[in-house]
Amino acid sequence: MTDLDVRTKEHDEGGKKLREGQPRSVSRREFLVQGSSTLALLAVMNSPLLARFAQAEEGTQLIPFLDRPPAPPEQAIKAYGELNKHDWQRSTSWITPAKDFFTVSHYNRPQIREEDWRLTIGGLVERPVTFSLDQLRALPRQEVVFTLECAGNHGFDWFTGGIGTAKWTGTPLAPILKQAGIKHRAVDVVFFGADEGEEEVREIKMRQCFSRSLSVPEALDPSVLLCYEMNGEPLPHLNGYPARLIVPGWYGVANVKWLTRIEVIDRRWAGRFMSKDYVTIREEKGSNGETVWTQKTVGRSLIKSAPARVIVRNGKYRIEGVAWGAPVQRVEVQIDDGPWLPATIDRGQDHDYAWKFWHLDWEARSGEHRVTSRAVDREGNVQPALTDPVIANKRTYWESNGQITRRVRIA
Numbered sequence: 001m002t003d004l005d006v007r008t009k010e011h012d013e014g015g016k017k018l019r020e021g022q023p024r025s026v027s028r029r030e031f032l033v034q035g036s037s038t039l040a041l042l043a044v045m046n047s048p049l050l051a052r053f054a055q056a057e058e059g060t061q062l063i064p065f066l067d068r069p070p071a072p073p074e075q076a077i078k079a080y081g082e083l084n085k086h087d088w089q090r091s092t093s094w095i096t097p098a099k100d101f102f103t104v105s106h107y108n109r110p111q112i113r114e115e116d117w118r119l120t121i122g123g124l125v126e127r128p129v130t131f132s133l134d135q136l137r138a139l140p141r142q143e144v145v146f147t148l149e150c151a152g153n154h155g156f157d158w159f160t161g162g163i164g165t166a167k168w169t170g171t172p173l174a175p176i177l178k179q180a181g182i183k184h185r186a187v188d189v190v191f192f193g194a195d196e197g198e199e200e201v202r203e204i205k206m207r208q209c210f211s212r213s214l215s216v217p218e219a220l221d222p223s224v225l226l227c228y229e230m231n232g233e234p235l236p237h238l239n240g241y242p243a244r245l246i247v248p249g250w251y252g253v254a255n256v257k258w259l260t261r262i263e264v265i266d267r268r269w270a271g272r273f274m275s276k277d278y279v280t281i282r283e284e285k286g287s288n289g290e291t292v293w294t295q296k297t298v299g300r301s302l303i304k305s306a307p308a309r310v311i312v313r314n315g316k317y318r319i320e321g322v323a324w325g326a327p328v329q330r331v332e333v334q335i336d337d338g339p340w341l342p343a344t345i346d347r348g349q350d351h352d353y354a355w356k357f358w359h360l361d362w363e364a365r366s367g368e369h370r371v372t373s374r375a376v377d378r379e380g381n382v383q384p385a386l387t388d389p390v391i392a393n394k395r396t397y398w399e400s401n402g403q404i405t406r407r408v409r410i411a
C-alpha cells in the first residue's frame with residue numbers, strides 16, 4: 001500500500017465520519033500500516049523539515065509523528081484561502097510570522113487602498129463618526145498577543161493548521177464607542193467587512209457584506225481593538241488590510257477583516273455568520289431520554305491543547321506542546337493508557353490571550369506510543385476527551401476542542 005493509498009482511505013473515512021457528524025481526530029487514524037509509516041518516517045527524515053529543526057537547536061533531533069494529516073482538498077483552499085498553514089512539528093516560534101499565518105475568507109478578498117478606506121460608526125449613537133486610517137493611527141496605540149484560531153480547526157482530519165499567534169496593534173474600540181455615545185436602547189454592535197457575497201433566506205437573494213456582532217458589553221471590553229498592524233507591519237492583504245477587528249479570546253470568525261462599518265442596533269444581529277453558519281449543533285438527551293437539538297452561535301474560544309512534537313537530545317526524550325483558547329491554568333499529558341502527568345509551561349504564561357508552550361520530559365521505552373494532552377482553563381474546565389458527550393454529541397465541526405492524540409515510534 002503506498003502512502004497515497006493510505007491518504008485516500010483516510011480521507012474517505014474522514015468524509016464518511018463527518019457526514020455522520022462525528023468530527024474526526026488525528027488520534028483515531030489507527031489504520032496506518034507499519035510499512036507506510038516507515039516510508040512516511042523516512043520521507044520526513046530526508047526532508048528539509050528535519051534539517052531546519054536540527055539547525056534551530058544543535059544536537060536536538062525530531063522524532064516525526066507516525067500519523068500525518070492529509071493535505072487539504074484543493075476546493076477548500078480555492079474557497080477559503082491558505083486555511084491550513086500552521087505546521088505543528090516545524091513551528092517553534094511563539095509569534096507566527098505573517099508568511100506562516102493561515103487565512104480564511106468566505107467571500108471575495110477586497111484590495112483596499114489606504115486613501116479610499118474609511119470606517120464609519122453609526123446607528124444608535126448620539127454622534128456618528130467617520131475615521132480615515134491616519135485618524136485611527138493618531139489615537140492611543142494598544143497591542144495584544146493573541147492566538148487566532150478558526151472555530152473549524154481540527155473539525156476535519158485535513159484541517160489542523162488554522163491557528164496562529166500574532167502581536168496585533170491598533171486602538172481600543174471602547175473609548176471610540178463611548179465618545180460616539182451609545183443610546184440606551186442599544187443591544188448589539190455589528191461589524192461589517194468590505195467583502196461581500198450572495199446570500200439567500202426564504203427565497204430572497206441579497207448581497208451581504210461579511211458581518212458579525214458583539215453585544216454592547218462585549219464590544220466595550222477594553223481588550224477589543226480596531227487593529228491595523230500584525231507583528232509590527234501593516235496588516236497583510238489577506239488578514240484584512242487596512243483594518244480589522246481583534247476580539248481577544250474569541251474564535252477567528254469574530255475578528256472581522258477589511259472592517260469598514262460599525263452599526264449599533266436595538267436587537268440581536270441575525271446575519272449568516274451569527275445565526276446560520278458558525279453555529280454549533282448538538283443532539284443531546286433531555287431529562288426523559290428524549291432527543292433535544294441545540295443550536296448555539298460560536299463565540300469565545302474553548303480550552304484546547306495539542307502535542308506539537310517529540311524531540312530527543314543526548315538520549316533524553318521530550319514532548320513539546322501548545323495550549324490555548326480560554327485562559328490556561330495547567331496542562332497534563334497522557335502516554336498510551338498511563339496516568340495524566342503534569343506538563344511544565346515554558347512560554348506565554350503572562351499573556352491571557354496567547355498560546356502557551358509546554359513540555360514534558362519522557363523516559364520513553366522503545367516501541368510505538370500514543371501521546372495525548374489536555375489543558376484545564378482558569379475556571380476549571382477540562383479539555384474534553386473525544387468520547388465526552390460535549391464532543392460526541394456535536395453534529396457540526398465548529399468548536400472541535402477535543403483532546404488530540406499523536407503517535408510516535410521510539411527506536
Ligand SMILES: Nc1nc2c(c(=O)[nH]1)N[C@H]1C(S)=C(S)[C@@H](COP(=O)(O)O)O[C@H]1N2
Nearest residue numbers: 102103104105106150193210239252253257
Ligand atoms: N471580512 C471578513 N472577516 C473575516 C472572515 C471573512 O471571511 N471576511 N473570516 C473570518 C474567519 S471564519 C476567520 S477564521 C478569521 C481568519 O483570520 P485570518 O484570515 O486573518 O487568519 O477571519 C474572520 N474574519
Ligand SMILES: [Mo]
Nearest residue numbers: 150151252253
Ligand atoms: Mo473561521
